[in-house]
Amino acid sequence: MSQLDEPRWALAVLSALIEPGDRDLDDLLGEHGLERTLGLIQEGTVPHRLRQQTSSKLAGTNLARLAAEVCASTKRCGARLAVPSDADWPQRLRDLLILSDESEMYTRPPRCLWVRGEGRLAEVADRSVAIVGSRNSTPYGDHVAAELAYDLAKRGWPIVSGGAIGIDQAAHDGTLAAGGPTxxxxxxxxxxxxxxxxxxxxxxxxxQGLLLSEWPPGTRPHRHRFLIRNRVIAALSAGTVVVEAELRSGARHTARLAAELDRPLMFTPGPVTSARSAGVHQLARDPWGARLVTRAEDVIEDISGEVSVPMRTSTRPRDSLDEASHRVLDCFQAGFVVSPRDISQQSGIPLAAVNISLRDLQKLGWVEQRDNRWRMVRTVASG
Amino acid sequence: MSQLDEPRWALAVLSALIEPGDRDLDDLLGEHGLERTLGLIQEGTVPHRLRQQTSSKLAGTNLARLAAEVCASTKRCGARLAVPSDADWPQRLRDLLILSDESEMYTRPPRCLWVRGEGRLAEVADRSVAIVGSRNSTPYGDHVAAELAYDLAKRGWPIVSGGAIGIDQAAHDGTLAAGGPTxxxxxxxxxxxxxxxxxxxxxxxxxQGLLLSEWPPGTRPHRHRFLIRNRVIAALSAGTVVVEAELRSGARHTARLAAELDRPLMFTPGPVTSARSAGVHQLARDPWGARLVTRAEDVIEDISGEVSVPMRTSTRPRDSLDEASHRVLDCFQAGFVVSPRDISQQSGIPLAAVNISLRDLQKLGWVEQRDNRWRMVRTVASG
Structure with missing residues (x-):
């Protein structure tokens, strides 16, 4: 029995032949299944585009021999191979299926991942935040990335990034300094x-964490592979923060993918006089709903969304509130301040009654006043 | 005939007695008219709150004498008095009537304005931008405010601000340096x-511009007056930009008023490590729709909104386009980039047809591609 008979290594050998995320290959696999697709590749009866990629790599060898080589080189470098059927596979990667943009060829979920490190992949990825940014970062950007990563790690949010010099490495560094996995x-x-x-x-x-790749050992970091790789960073994490980016940059590509995946997209601002911040400031004006964040709390707020779920299980049960107060509370979202007028409009409760409810809720510790507006008290869930 | 018989000076004397924007006085004027309201004040038969303010100021004198004094001091300091019935009155100030927030007493439009300077008030205000910010600004903030004001002035947008040290003065300075009125x-x-x-x-x-006040000569700048004054800055201008602000600051008050007046609210970002920028960054997370701007073009884009109006009068008439291209163009907003998919959803045109239209529009110079998205070509109106 050759490694090719094991689905795991059959998937791996595909990544030695055809770039990860390839839509045509993904469609073939969907239509014919893994075994039949391997047969078609071996026969050379696949679409012209795919045959171009595979024929030279299969010249003078065959799939079985290639699978054995991939398996051996994987073991040699101390890596293991993760595949979608593994319990430890991050299910979030499946969301890449919603990327349907015709102009990009490599958008589909990873077929397999090479993994090195002590962490459990699905567990670490589950509550992770991507921090990405310029390779050519400033000391300011490195500082912000490292601090943000440190604070997020301390609150139980590991960082996903791309290992590049600049912002990526600063973010990895910050997480490690906090004792967290990255x-x-x-x-x-x-x-x-x-x-x-x-x-x-x-x-x-x-x-302390995990090194990941969609490519088998021996694969060189060609330029186009960074674009393919970026979708894994965006899809693996619960949200993406861009720290510094030039107007044209890979970080902006990752940001766009995160937004298309409906992940919270965030950025830290910088001086308008810095070209390294021009790309993040442009994100704020792009139609992707990017949110400005300045600290870990902002990031967690934007990623975890409404606080209403923990509140319902709090020790101050909402059940004891009257109906109007209930409806007033429903108008609050995590971190947002609202005016009595907005609440009145949204809830349909007259303004005077809204004001009475707000005072009641304030006494009970649910809401607090801020200028002329109100916000939910953040600590109420644990109070 | 005393000055009191002239409505202009009758309005002026009210501002010597009761703070500008007072809702109770405004309601009295609306109900009884100017002459009768003056009578009620003289008799002391106004609501207790107003009587408290007027009685001490009228002790040992009367309205006619006070009017004569205000008139004389106005002339002495070289000012003129502008009132809402003047042709040169900025009509935009009337928008203050939409501020209906019960918690603030001084929200109504100005009753009159003392004016010094060579500019024409309504004309200068019409295309003006407010730039406000911290008194305790950084050199970075001063630089950004001055540059932004300079560039806006060069493009025909005067700056409105509050004359305070820090950001205000930097903004005034920048406008003057560009030869514009402020x-x-x-x-x-x-x-x-x-x-x-x-x-x-x-x-x-x-x-080179105008000095304005709602208060008669002799009035001291007490702390509460800055809050009253801020509404004039917000209402007079077409939009407000906050350059640097601490978390609690007058600039954030002006910003909130601008947002409540439905004026575009903007901010320039800064380092997240700067306390002077914390207040502007918080604006981005407040529910007021504040937009991040980094240059004059951004501000003008946010204030003037859609470019469709100038485009329809351009030398490349849309009339020559087919219906699908028309509908595709309608999906573009000034400065925003959109994806073919969004256009397809919004216009109801199949994606393939959208892509064809986009290529056609690109050849005709209407739109340009940017990453995988499209935006309107900015110069098409003048092309």
């Missing part, structure tokens, strides 16, 4: 150290 | 120089 997603095989300047950091990530 | 709205009588550090600047504003 995930670096590479655009090259895990036997390569790229960039070289990350060698020490990647060692620490391996011991 | 409007300083004070919380004190125009015979006072406050702050002293603005003396030279105010002289230049008087020669």
């Amino acid at each position: 995930v670096a997603v590479f655009a090259n095989g895990l036997d390569q150290t790229y960039p070289k300047r990350g060698a020490g950091l990647f060692d620490r990530i391996r011991r | 409007v300083a709205v004070f919380a004190n009588g125009l015979d006072q120089t406050y702050p002293k550090r603005g003396a030279g600047l105010f002289d230049r504003i008087r020669r």
